[in-house]
Amino acid sequence: MTVSDTAVASRRTSRRREARVGLLFVLPVFLFFLAFRFGPAIAGGVLAFTDYTIGAETSWTGLENLRRLADDPLFWRALRTTLIYSVLAVPLSILAALGMALLVRRSFRGSRLFRSIFFLPVVTSLVLAGIVFTWIFSAGGPWSSLLGSVGLPDGSWLSDTTLVVPALVIVAVWTRFGFGMLILLARLQDIPRELEEAALTDGAGPWHRFRYIVLPELTPALFFLAVIETTMSFQVFDTVYVMTGGGPAQSSYMLVFQLYDQAFRYFDFGYASAIGLALFVMTLVVALIQRLTLGRDR
Amino acid sequence: MTALSTSAAVEAAPVRPDRRRPYRALQPGRGGRAVRAVLLFLGAVVTLFPFYAMVVLSLKPTGAITMPDSLLPWPISTEAYERVLGAESVLRWTLNTAVYSIVSVVAVLFLASLAGYAFARKRFPGKEVMFWSFIAMIMVPYHVTLIPSFIVISEAGGVNTYWGLILPTLANAQAVFLMRQFIKSLPDELFEAAMLDGCSEWRMYTTMVLPLIKPILATLGVFVFLWHWNDFLWPLIVGQSSDMRTLTTGLASLNAENAPLNIVLAGSVVAFVPIFMAYLVGQRYFTEGVTMTGVKG
Numbered sequence: 001m002t003v004s005d006t007a008v009a010s011r012r013t014s015r016r017r018e019a020r021v022g023l024l025f026v027l028p029v030f031l032f033f034l035a036f037r038f039g040p041a042i043a044g045g046v047l048a049f050t051d052y053t054i055g056a057e058t059s060w061t062g063l064e065n066l067r068r069l070a071d072d073p074l075f076w077r078a079l080r081t082t083l084i085y086s087v088l089a090v091p092l093s094i095l096a097a098l099g100m101a102l103l104v105r106r107s108f109r110g111s112r113l114f115r116s117i118f119f120l121p122v123v124t125s126l127v128l129a130g131i132v133f134t135w136i137f138s139a140g141g142p143w144s145s146l147l148g149s150v151g152l153p154d155g156s157w158l159s160d161t162t163l164v165v166p167a168l169v170i171v172a173v174w175t176r177f178g179f180g181m182l183i184l185l186a187r188l189q190d191i192p193r194e195l196e197e198a199a200l201t202d203g204a205g206p207w208h209r210f211r212y213i214v215l216p217e218l219t220p221a222l223f224f225l226a227v228i229e230t231t232m233s234f235q236v237f238d239t240v241y242v243m244t245g246g247g248p249a250q251s252s253y254m255l256v257f258q259l260y261d262q263a264f265r266y267f268d269f270g271y272a273s274a275i276g277l278a279l280f281v282m283t284l285v286v287a288l289i290q291r292l293t294l295g296r297d298r
Numbered sequence: 299m300t301a302l303s304t305s306a307a308v309e310a311a312p313v314r315p316d317r318r319r320p321y322r323a324l325q326p327g328r329g330g331r332a333v334r335a336v337l338l339f340l341g342a343v344v345t346l347f348p349f350y351a352m353v354v355l356s357l358k359p360t361g362a363i364t365m366p367d368s369l370l371p372w373p374i375s376t377e378a379y380e381r382v383l384g385a386e387s388v389l390r391w392t393l394n395t396a397v398y399s400i401v402s403v404v405a406v407l408f409l410a411s412l413a414g415y416a417f418a419r420k421r422f423p424g425k426e427v428m429f430w431s432f433i434a435m436i437m438v439p440y441h442v443t444l445i446p447s448f449i450v451i452s453e454a455g456g457v458n459t460y461w462g463l464i465l466p467t468l469a470n471a472q473a474v475f476l477m478r479q480f481i482k483s484l485p486d487e488l489f490e491a492a493m494l495d496g497c498s499e500w501r502m503y504t505t506m507v508l509p510l511i512k513p514i515l516a517t518l519g520v521f522v523f524l525w526h527w528n529d530f531l532w533p534l535i536v537g538q539s540s541d542m543r544t545l546t547t548g549l550a551s552l553n554a555e556n557a558p559l560n561i562v563l564a565g566s567v568v569a570f571v572p573i574f575m576a577y578l579v580g581q582r583y584f585t586e587g588v589t590m591t592g593v594k595g
Contacts, residue, residue: 015421021499022420026428029413032469037435040446044438047446103338106325116581117342120349123577123584125528127546128566131553132348135355135363142351145365174345182585206330235441238530242550256441264535269445276442283439 047273065274082254086233089172097180119178130242133171161251187221227290356563378564391548399526406470414477435471458542480514521587545569
């Protein structure tokens with residue numbers, strides 16, 4: 001055996017060793033993925049076409065669940081409520097995030113404290129938020145007292161069929177704006193200061209500097225936020241469960257709540273999976289829109 | 299969330315303090331500063347009011363809560379806390395939450411760092427396919443896999459057990475992704491030197507990789523902890539019996555059973571204090587972790 005042969009052989013064994021170690025290190029997490037992500041993702045799609053109840057016989061029902069979904073007024077209602085909720089919650093939380101990010105953008109005495117305060121709701125559990133806000137929106141609670149003191153109707157928003165969704169939106173904005181603020185702050189720190197200084201020397205006022213320098217720089221981050229916030233809004237569950245249970249008169253009954261209801265109250269797993277499929281398609285559409293708009297920008 | 303948006307989040311993640319002295323003229327004038335102060339003060343009041351209400355009302359004796367008197371801090375009564383901390387159920391829920399969170403954090407960090415290291419530094423067949431299929435799973439909403447995961451756990455007898463609660467959450471795609479990105483960004487020389495020393499792979503992982511990835515371990519650890527501590531839907535369906543509830547599902551059940559408000563809120567404070575303390579100490583890790591992964595627990 002020549003020297004170079006030995007080198008080739010040893011390189012080959014070390015390659016093989018490397019591959020073995022690589023696979024070995026990835027294997028544990030891969031098995032978990034197989035059992036709890038890949039498998040279920042496929043099963044989730046398949047289940048939507050079956051009649052599945054734990055302990056009972058599973059039967060293939062083809063498009064039956066989807067047909068049922070299309071004919072289910074409650075599904076359409078849940079879908080509409082989810083969309084209305086998202087259309088309100090997403091822009092409002094992004095606006096609040098943008099406003100607060102601009103306010104705490106420059107360092108000043110106390111700016112870090114304000115950032116910490118505004119981020120606090122983000123680390124708070126939605127269940128806790130739901131419990132406290134149930135009281136805040138209750139009849140005679142702080143919100144109704146506030147409205148009453150300025151001469152507005154002071155009933156409980158949570159028992160009003162039109163105001164219950166806005167109440168949930170307020171909770172969403174409260175819990176979410178700190179997250180958006182941080183994302184936007186990170187982008188704001190990256191804007192070259194020279195740009196704004198030059199604009200200032202040219203006599204551009206604060207609005208012009210915001211409109212023509214800051215806003216264009218923030219656009220990608222705002223898009224990114226819009227996608228995340230929309231996806232999160234589509235999946236709203238905890239606050240609905242704690243605050244309204246989908247009521248009153250199913251006026252806050254939204255998609256994930258219906259999925260939970262069908263699966264774990266009626267044990268209709270096939271039908272619930274069809275709702276999951278609808279949710280997946282909605283998320284996919286949002287991701288596609290993001291892809292297309294980002295593609296156009298670049 | 300898409301892989302695309304995750305990588306955008308990683309780019310956006312580090313929140314650098316603006317250390318440079320800002321150009322004076324870009325700072326608002328006196329009037330601007332006053333407006334800013336008023337707006338920030340209002341924002342802080344609105345943000346903090348629910349926390350204030352939670353604490354103050356939990357310190358009221360059981361009975362009618364009247365507005366606006368109940369918002370005054372006095373009189374203070376520790377009745378609700380005595381009942382909550384004396385209740386076996388709440389202690390049990392706290393224990394369950396701690397087990398769920400701590401075991402998951404340790405396991406996720408271990409599994410994700412092993413896999414992330416292999417994905418970043420090793421060549422092996424099927425690597426790209428595997429990695430991108432992990433990433434693709436970030437896009438599939440949690441709720442699509444929820445029902446099949448529950449069926450798997452339920453058929454395996456995992457309902458109302460710790461392992462049933464914990465195992466499915468260990469398939470954490472974002473953790474693997476972030477680990478791989480971080481380890482890939484480390485300089486090659488570090489690894490080459492250890493290779494030449496003839497370090498065994500396992501020793502290399504424990505003595506080289508783990509110390510190097512401490513920053514991301516901390517950030518990711520805090521995030522995973524927060525996510526589990528506040529998680530609701532999965533514990534709700536897997537921990538059905540009253541002694542397998544976590545704090546979130548336990549408090550939701552108390553709330554649904556119309557328990558007195560001061561009791562529910564005292565329980566809420568108990569659930570919130572650990573997160574709040576951790577937030578005070580390691581705020582940086584919270585903000586980094588949450589912005590990096592883009593998801594709220």
